[in-house]
Structures are given as C-alpha cells and as structure tokens.
Amino acid sequence: xxxxxxxxxxxxxxxxxxxxxxxxxxxxxxxxxxxxxxxxxxxxxxxxxxxxxxxxxxxxxxxxxxxxxxxxxxxxxxxxxxxxxxxxxxxxxxxxxxxxxxxxxxxxxxxxxxxxxxxxxxxxxxxxxxxxxxxxxxxxxxxxxxxxxxxxxxxxxxxxxxxxxxxxxxxxxxxxxxxxxxxxxxxxxxxxxxxxxxxxxxxxxxxxxxxxxxxxxxxxxxxxxxxxxxxxxxxxxxxxxxxxxxxxxxxxxxxxxxxxxxxxxxxxxxxxxxxxxxxxxxxxxxxxxxxxxxxxxxxxxxxxxxxxxxxxxxxxxxxxxxxxxxxxxxxxxxxxxxxxxxxxxxxxxxxxxxxxxxxxxxxxxxxxxxxxxxxxxxxxxxxxxxxxxxxxxxxxxxxxxxxxxxxxxxxxxxxxxxxxxxxxxxxxxxxxxxxxxxxxxxxxxxxxxxxxxxxxxxxxxxxxx
Amino acid sequence: xxxxxxxxxxxxxxxxxxxxxxxxxxxxxxxxxxxxxxxxxxxxxxxxxxxxxxxxxxxxxxxxxxxxxxxxxxxxxxxxxxxxxxxxxxxxxxxxxxxxxxx
Numbered sequence: 331x332x333x334x335x336x337x338x339x340x341x342x343x344x345x346x347x348x349x350x351x352x353x354x355x356x357x358x359x360x361x362x363x364x365x366x367x368x369x370x371x372x373x374x375x376x377x378x379x380x381x382x383x384x385x386x387x388x389x390x391x392x393x394x395x396x397x398x399x400x401x402x403x404x405x406x407x408x409x410x411x412x413x414x415x416x417x418x419x420x421x422x423x424x425x426x427x428x429x430x431x432x433x434x435x436x437x438x439x440x441x442x443x444x445x446x447x448x449x450x451x452x453x454x455x456x457x458x459x460x461x462x463x464x465x466x467x468x469x470x471x472x473x474x475x476x477x478x479x480x481x482x483x484x485x486x487x488x489x490x491x492x493x494x495x496x497x498x499x500x501x502x503x504x505x506x507x508x509x510x511x512x513x514x515x516x517x518x519x520x521x522x523x524x525x526x527x528x529x530x531x532x533x534x535x536x537x538x539x540x541x542x543x544x545x546x547x548x549x550x551x552x553x554x555x556x557x558x559x560x561x562x563x564x565x566x567x568x569x570x571x572x573x574x575x576x577x578x579x580x581x582x583x584x585x586x587x588x589x590x591x592x593x594x595x596x597x598x599x600x601x602x603x604x605x606x607x608x609x610x611x612x613x614x615x616x617x618x619x620x621x622x623x624x625x626x627x628x629x630x631x632x633x634x635x636x637x638x639x640x641x642x643x644x645x646x647x648x649x650x651x652x653x654x655x656x657x658x659x660x661x662x663x664x665x666x667x668x669x670x671x672x673x674x675x676x677x678x679x680x681x682x683x684x685x686x687x688x689x690x691x692x693x694x695x696x697x698x699x700x701x702x703x704x705x706x707x708x709x710x711x712x713x714x715x716x717x718x719x720x721x722x723x724x725x726x727x728x729x730x731x732x733x734x735x736x737x738x739x740x741x742x743x744x745x746x747x748x749x750x751x752x753x754x755x756x757x758x759x760x761x762x763x764x765x766x767x768x769x770x771x772x773x774x775x776x777x778x779x780x781x782x783x784x785x786x787x788x789x790x791x792x793x794x795x
Numbered sequence: 796x797x798x799x800x801x802x803x804x805x806x807x808x809x810x811x812x813x814x815x816x817x818x819x820x821x822x823x824x825x826x827x828x829x830x831x832x833x834x835x836x837x838x839x840x841x842x843x844x845x846x847x848x849x850x851x852x853x854x855x856x857x858x859x860x861x862x863x864x865x866x867x868x869x870x871x872x873x874x875x876x877x878x879x880x881x882x883x884x885x886x887x888x889x890x891x892x893x894x895x896x897x898x
Contacts, residue, residue, distance in 0.1 A: 347838050348819060354831055355822040361885035364834055368878040371840065375874075378844045384851030386860075393850060393864045397871025404872075405879035410887075416880055417833050424839050424873035430866035431845045434859045438852070449802055548832055551839045556812075558845045560805060568805055569812045570841040576816025577835045581828065676825055683828030690887040697890065701825050 331380045339377045340566035346370025347570050351577070357696050374566055397423075410691040411648050414544060414681040415475035418468045421548050425464025428554035429521060432458035435561055440512040448508060450561055455504035457557035458517065459524045464550035466528030471543055474532075475680055481537030489534060490598060496527050535597065538645070538722070540680045542585045542596045549578025581682055588676035588702075590738040621757065624775035626784065629751050630791030633659075636713035638669040640705065642742055643685045644678045646719015646755065650781035656718060657692040659789045666792075671698050673705030673715075673742050675723035706743050715747035717768075719754070719781045725766045735764055750774040753784045830884045837877025843870035 346366050353363025378384060401420070408416045432454045439446055446454075473479045500523040507516050535543050552574025559567025586593045633639055641660060647653060660670045672694065678685045686699055700708070709715060717724055720742075727734035728741045744750050750773050757769075757778075768774055777784050823831050850863030 343841075347841075348815065350834060350838070351816075351819040351823070351831075354827055354834060355824070357824075357827060357885075357888040358890070360827055360830060360888065361882065364830075364837075364878065364881045364885055367834065367838060368882075371837070371843075371874055371878070374841060374844055375847070378847045378851075381848070381851075383853075384847060385853045386851050389860065389864055390847050390850050390867055393846075393867030394871045397868035397873075398875040400868075401872035401874065401876030402879055405876040405883065408880070410884075413829065413833075413880070413884070416876070417829075417836055420833075420873050420876045420880070421836050421839075423869040424836070424842055424877075427842045427846050427866045427870035427873065430862050430869070431842065431849050434849045434862040434866065437862070438849075438855060438859050447798060545832060548836055548839075552835065555839045555842045555845075556809065558842055562845050562848055563801060563805070564844065564848075565805070565808060567841055567845055568809055570838050572809050572812035573816040573819075574835040574839040576813045577820040577831065580817055580820050581832065674825070676828075681829050682832060683825060683830075686826045687829045687884050687887070690884070690889070693887075693889065695890055696826060696888055699826060 331377070331382070336377055336381060337565060340374060340564075343370040343374040343377075343566050344569045346373070347573060351573065409651070410653075410688055411651050412476070413687060414540065414679075414684065415472045417681065418471040418475060418544050418547070421544070421551050422465045422468025422472065425461045425468060425547070425551040425554055427461070428457050428551065428558050429461030429465060429524075431558050432461065432561065433517060433521060436507075436512075436517050437514065440514065446512060451512070452508040453557045453560035455508050455520065457554045457561060458521055459500055459504055460550050460557065461554035462521050462524035463528040463531070464547050464554060466525040467532040467543070467550070468528075468547050470529050470532040471540060471547065474537060475540060483536045484533045489530075493527065493530050496523060496530065500524050500527060531597075537680065538677075539596050541677055541682045541684070542582055542589075542593070544681060545578055545581040545585055546593075546597075547578075549575050549582060552576075552578055585677060585682055588740065589736075590740060621769055622775050624751070624777055626777060626787040627791050629775070629777050630788050630795065632714050632749060632751065633663055633668070633716070633788065634666060634792045634795045636663075636668055638671075638708075638712045639663055639714045639716060640700075640708065640712045640744075640747065641670070641672045642715055642717045642720050642724060642744055643672065643674070643689070644718065644720025644723060645680060645684075646721075646753070646781050648679055648684065648688055648719075650719065652718065652782040652785050653688040653692040653694075655782050655785040655789065657689070657694050659785050659792070660694070660698075662789055662792055671700050671705070671708070673700050673702070673709075673744075675702055675720070675742050678720055678723050702740060702742060706746075709743050709746040712747040713749065715744040715750045717744060717750065717752045718785070721754075721766055722764060724768055725764065726768055726771075727764070727766070731767075744768065745771055745773065748773070752776050753781050754778060755780060827888075830881055830888075833877060833881040833884060837874060837881055840870060840874035840877050843867065843874050846870040
C-alpha cells in the first residue's frame, strides 16, 4: 500500500477519535462514541499491517494476542471501585510502549552515527523520557491505589533537590544524544533515570491527590505518543497523542481549580504528610462543640420524614463499596415521596468523576447527580444532607478559617441544610489530617461504622417505619 | 517532500491538535470525566502503530526484536483494556433505571 493511501486511511482513524471525544459531551451518545473510536483503532492496526515495511507478522500477532488477552481479562474482571488503579495501569503500559519504541528505534538507527537528524533524535529522547516517567509514575500510582504501598506521602530530606538533580541529569543525557553523542549506554541511562524520577515524583503525592496525578500522567503518555509520531513521521500518532495530551492537561487544570490549589502545590507540596497535631477532634479549641452520635433508628426517622434529602458521597463510599446500598436507600426514600439527589464534588474519590461512575454502576439515573454549583444552590432548602465517607470536601474551614490548609477550596455547603448526618468509620481525621468543624456543628449528628453496614441498617429501619 | 518541509507540516498539525483537543474536551461534562480519562487512555493506545512498525521491521537484531515485541504486548493491553473499561463504564450511565433491582 502506498504511503499516500496509508496516510488517508490514518486520517479516518483520527476523525473517529475526534468523534469519540465529541460524543462524550453527552451520556446518551458517549458509549457509541467509544465504539466508533475502537473501530478507528482497529482500522489503524489493519492499515499498519498492510504497510510495506511491516514484514514480521508473526511476532506482532503473538504480541497482540498476549497483550490483548491480558487487557481484556483485566478490564472485564475489575470491580468498578478499583477503576482508578486500572486506568493508571493501562496508562502506564501505554507510556512504557512509547519508551520501548524509542529504545528500539534508537538502537536500530544509531549504529551509523550522524545519520539521525537532530529533530528525529530529539523526538526519540522526548518520547523515551516522557514515556518512561509515565510508565514508572503510573505503576507507583497503581501500587498506591491498590494499597500495595501506603497512600500517605512518602517524604525524606532534600527530596525536591534530589528529584531536580535527577531530572536535570536525564535531560542532560537527552540533550547530549540529540546533539550527536549517539552512544547506546546513554539511552539506557536516560530510560533508567527517567523511570527512577517517575517513581520519586509520585511517591510523595498523597492518595487524595491521585485524581490530579492520574490525569497528568495520562497527558504524559499522550505527549509521549505524539513524540513517537515525530520520530516515525506518522500523523495519526502525532494528532491522537496530542489530543490526549491536551485533554489530560485540561483535566489536570480543572482538578487543580476544583481544589483551589496550584498544580505545583499538588505535585510538590506532599499534601497531607503532617500527622494531626491535636490528639483528637474534641480537643480542637477553635470550635467549642460536641460530637453527637446518633443511632440508625434516629437517622432513619429523620430521613423518612424529610421532604428533601441530599446524599454526599466520598471516598469512604468507594472503599466500603456501598454504592448499591446507597441507591437502595435512596429508592426506598423516593418511594415514600422524599425528593432525593446526590451532590458530587469534583475531587471526591480517587479519579475525576469517580463518584459518578460508582453511582452509575448502581443504576442511579444521572439526572439525579448534581454538580457542585447546582448542589450548593439547593442545600438551603434541604432537610437532611447525608454525608457518606466524605470529609475534606464538606469541611467548612475551607470557607471560614484562613489558617486551614484547605482554606479557599470550594466545598459542598452541607452545613446550610437543616440537618447533617455524617456516616463515618471513626472519629479519626480524614486523609489530610485536618480537623473538620462540621462534625461539631449543632446541626450535625454522626453515625459511626462501616458505610455499607450503616446504610443497610438505615434501609432496614426505614422499611420498618 | 524535503525533511524540513515535512517537519513544519507535522508541527502545524500538532498545534492544531492542541486547540482541537481543548475545544472538544471543554464540552465534556464533569459527570463523564472518568470515562473521558479512560477513553483518552484508550486513544493513546495508538502507540500500537509505532510498536508494530518497530516489531515488523525486516532486518533487525535480537534487542530490537525483543524490545519491539514487548512494546506490542504493552500497547495491545493499553488498547484493548482501555476501550473495554470505557465501554463498561459508559454502559452504566442511564437516564431511567429500566432493569435495575427494585428495593
């Protein structure tokens, strides 16, 4: 097949990818969009098989069967609550593939020094560095989310200095190669250094900031793919990679904005590393209040006779896998004539939009899911706000207390509801170790226990009323 | 076409793709941000094209063969896993519960 025909067919693939993203603007069309994108990908693979340079079909086929089978099984088996680490894993292997392509390309072309044009070797270096960082960083993110390593930030002295020096070294190796020092050991050093940097770079970032990290690493893999496109002079790689790069960057910015923190603060701030200073919440002097705990029967009564109940899910709901139970409770309340909706904070959970996916899994109709602004407008006429495993995103200190580390972060104003019920495992402060005066608010009652068990108990008690 | 000219074309489409990306993505509602991440995740699986081009080369030494093969494996996992996970997620977004279990 001639290069011209190949490129035109690749253009069709590009169009399907753009359509896939366009169709994502509405839940009703999103699934079809994804299928169109998958067809486009298949077309690109077939077209590549037909290229004149591609002759070793068997090696490719074997590789595809192995990788494809792993991907299919993993993607089918994974539970919805484990989705963030799955996305991190697939993102990582994509970055790893880009880095390996660069390694092979360089190895193949560099034996005759001087034959590589500067822009080609520069693209090879970029794709190797970014791909390697994305691979290693995603694996650490995966390990943190899968709780193979602890989610809290891991810090050591001079961390930023070490990281900066390492990155400078990797960059220097890249520049040296691009400038003509086409030595094989340099690219191995570069790949290893970039991978080490990826690990060290994600280690100090806490679990609650993972939405930002995953989104950023997604952008990285996109950029690595685009750089691979430059080294292979291939348009479909350049455009598709850059679409992903732009999308990931935009999402990262949106996440940062939703937390009112700069991206630099998220990435380098080691947020949440400090252990709580006060021994307990009750001892926090700023608000003289008492934590009031309620029984499930009391809360069930409150919910059953309310006119409007807003559910506020957080990571605790994901951990307890309580989304189905939450939906059962909500449906039961609805059948009793209670108006029910869900208030979703943009950074609740471990991935952008995490809560939406979990609730969709539980068959919650999406018009009931309210974004922050819409939800905040409704709290003043809400009877009961039921907070399920959310903490920092409902902390009024973000609004009122300039000395709080999360001051300025837009929150869900659940304290404007008539009553607040907080489902919480224990009185331990949340991930960031920040006191939450919401728990001491006279309007608030706490229902302690595992989110799933508590919600089930509430459902049973409402039924008996 | 000279190499320099080709490069300028590539840079042109790169820059246009950045603007297109921002434009298209800014229309995606927060509700669908997870499928968006996962969907774009599948799209960067397009590196499989690069992996195939490397692994499919005729005269290559052992290192290139092995590295190319691993790249194909990783990229295939990215493509298949990415699209399947996204499809599973999007399948769940429904307006009214039609078949959901009633309490």
